[in-house]
Amino acid sequence: MTNGKTDKFGNVDDAGGSTASTGSGRSEQIQLPNRDGTLRTHTPRAHPLPVTPGTPFTSRTVYSAAHVVADPYADTTPDSPAAVDWDATLAFRRHLWSHGLGVAEAMDTAQRGMGLDWAGAAELIRRSSAEAKAVGGLIACGVGTDQLPVTEIGYPYGLDEVRAAYEEQLALVEESGSRAILMASRALAAVAKGPEDYLEVYGHLLRQAAEPVILHWLGPMFDPALEGYWGSIDLDAATSTFLEVIAAHPDKVDGIKVSLLDAEREIDLRRKLPDGVRCYTGDDFNYPELIAGDDQGFSHALLGIFDPLGPLAAEAVRVLDTGDTDGFRQLLDPTVELSRHLFQPPTRFYKTGVVLLAWLAGHQSHFAMVGGLQSARSLPHLARAYELADGLGLFPDPALARTRMKNLLSLYGVNQ
Known part of the structure; x- marks a missing residue:
């Protein structure tokens, strides 16, 4: 047992100042931050939406x-x-x-x-x-x-x-x-x-x-x-x-x-x-x-x-x-x-959510943007974008998306 204090993200600060997750056995779940600083539990879907490449369209451009x-x-x-x-x-x-x-x-x-x-x-x-x-x-x-x-x-x-x-x-x-x-x-x-x-x-x-x-x-x-x-x-x-x-x-x-x-x-x-x-x-x-x-x-x-x-x-x-x-x-x-959600005001910063989802989907190896715009949206905003996209089955590899989202959360001090 530790004598450390628990912060609002559920992390325990021990005497040496390090943090460790209080949870265990939740590898298939992810803790996402709400706007009020509390956490909610999200269970990622197991499989993506089945879609296949195809030819150009006939009814719309x-x-x-x-x-x-x-x-x-x-x-x-x-x-x-x-x-x-x-x-x-x-x-x-x-x-x-x-x-x-x-x-x-x-x-x-x-x-x-x-x-x-x-x-x-x-x-x-x-x-x-x-x-x-x-x-x-x-x-x-x-x-x-x-x-x-x-x-x-x-x-x-x-x-x-x-x-x-x-x-x-x-x-x-x-x-x-x-x-x-x-x-x-x-x-x-x-x-x-x-x-x-x-x-x-x-x-x-x-x-x-x-x-x-x-x-x-x-x-x-x-x-x-x-x-x-x-x-x-x-x-x-x-x-x-x-x-x-x-x-x-x-x-x-x-x-x-x-x-x-x-x-x-x-x-x-x-x-x-x-x-x-x-x-x-x-x-x-x-x-x-x-x-x-x-x-x-x-x-x-x-x-x-x-x-x-x-x-x-x-x-x-x-x-x-x-x-x-x-x-x-x-x-x-x-x-x-x-x-x-992605286009909520200030609408011009929708690009941050777009790039986040491209990273989580495996289309790029990192979440960095030209001009440093990866910082233009809050962590709760990014967490909700992940949650909604996962619910739609947009990620070809949901496990990869979950792992990358956990890594991002950890950079903000939200340990799982």
């Missing part, structure tokens, strides 16, 4: 925005350029392609503007585009203006410089052989004086695009710097400008990606699109109903949550391909709780 894998051995600081483990990063894209999913590359899920600078994004685009060509995978790549750095006085640029930055990135994506996704620009949001500036910049880019592009409207919940995009904080006015851009160049717009977390607004918007222009949902809260659609149409998908959900999401869409909407919803609806 589906992209997964993919994360990057950091190089954990690189001697970096939060201010230095990202160090990427290219082998692991490309292997994860092959994993997504093997299940029939497309890859949306160099988007915010890849920490674009949150640890990955333009030089790193350019290299990512080149490498992933070449890999997609080699394996026959569907890919689209993000085009932005992040080579224009924010300064102490903000964005001291004019529209010409913003447009030129977009053009440089668009040229690289087109040279790589990938479809372009015109992303929302922090610089444009800062320097545009009104809707007319958005119409001018986007009109110029669409006129010169070699192939139809995907337009991306990312809401401020994902990036606060994009508040008032399209020239107004009034979403109805912003939507009118967005639709005006599309209406002027329908032959140059493959589709739109909407990330506003507002299902009704997305449905209303997709019903107003010209024929032939797709709506790709980016709504990580309401994606099952938006992809399933209604008697007036449906959304395709370009989603960050399909990074951890890849195989399960692919299985669900293949069921939808058969016309079985109920079966599709039965598979995908239970995933919404996990998605809403």
Whole structure:
């Protein structure tokens, strides 16, 4: 028996200051921290959800925005350029392609503007585009203006410089052989004086695009710097400008990606699109109903949550391909709780949960992120993400996931 004290995590501090678990015989269980500092017991499932790789889909076009894998051995600081483990990063894209999913590359899920600078994004685009060509995978790549750095006085640029930055990135994506996704620009949001500036910049880019592009409207919940995009904080006015851009160049717009977390607004918007222009949902809260659609149409998908959900999401869409909407919803609806958890405010830090789940699933050997963003979520948040993902059967090897989660918990002082 020890004379030490027991802390709130159930650890005993002996006279020498070391800790030891008070539990025994619980190797198949794991103690997870609650927000109030208490522990709960979770019994991991024994087997993963059975899913198999398959061919691309027939009823929907589906992209997964993919994360990057950091190089954990690189001697970096939060201010230095990202160090990427290219082998692991490309292997994860092959994993997504093997299940029939497309890859949306160099988007915010890849920490674009949150640890990955333009030089790193350019290299990512080149490498992933070449890999997609080699394996026959569907890919689209993000085009932005992040080579224009924010300064102490903000964005001291004019529209010409913003447009030129977009053009440089668009040229690289087109040279790589990938479809372009015109992303929302922090610089444009800062320097545009009104809707007319958005119409001018986007009109110029669409006129010169070699192939139809995907337009991306990312809401401020994902990036606060994009508040008032399209020239107004009034979403109805912003939507009118967005639709005006599309209406002027329908032959140059493959589709739109909407990330506003507002299902009704997305449905209303997709019903107003010209024929032939797709709506790709980016709504990580309401994606099952938006992809399933209604008697007036449906959304395709370009989603960050399909990074951890890849195989399960692919299985669900293949069921939808058969016309079985109920079966599709039965598979995908239970995933919404996990998605809403990962994307809870501050939403822009959802990437931390995505990378955690990739590590627990065995897609990478560590839980480290470019820019040190593995620290952006609390331990109770990460524990709940593990618990929800395990309940869905997302981990190919549940025992590996349990062991890795226990190792992470121990680093925070939560011994089992």
